[in-house]
Amino acid sequence: MTQFANWRKSSRSTQMQGQCVEIGFAPGRIGIRDTKLGESSPILDVDGAAFAAFVRRVQDDAFDI
Known part of the structure; x- marks a missing residue:
């Protein structure tokens, strides 16, 4: 099992909405x-490359959410 460290909460997450996501890091x-x-x-x-590709797609507004 991968051990993740340095968990960071999304700057878009708020306690008021109850939709909080964090990411942690491992090699x-x-x-x-x-x-x-x-x-x-x-x-x-997920692997780092897949996550980076996902972030790029979000930044490009590729998802209809």
């Missing part, structure tokens, strides 16, 4: 979890 990997559950949250474990 070559990014962990994504729901902050409401804290350390007991399931972690989506």
Whole structure:
């Protein structure tokens, strides 16, 4: 199991909305979890390249959300 460190909460997440996401870091990997559950949250474990591609698509407004 990958051990992630230096968890950072999304600047777009707010306590008021209850939609909080954090990312953690490990060599070559990014962990994504729901902050409401804290350390007991399931972690989506993706490789760094896939996460970077996802971020680029979000920045390019490629998703209809």
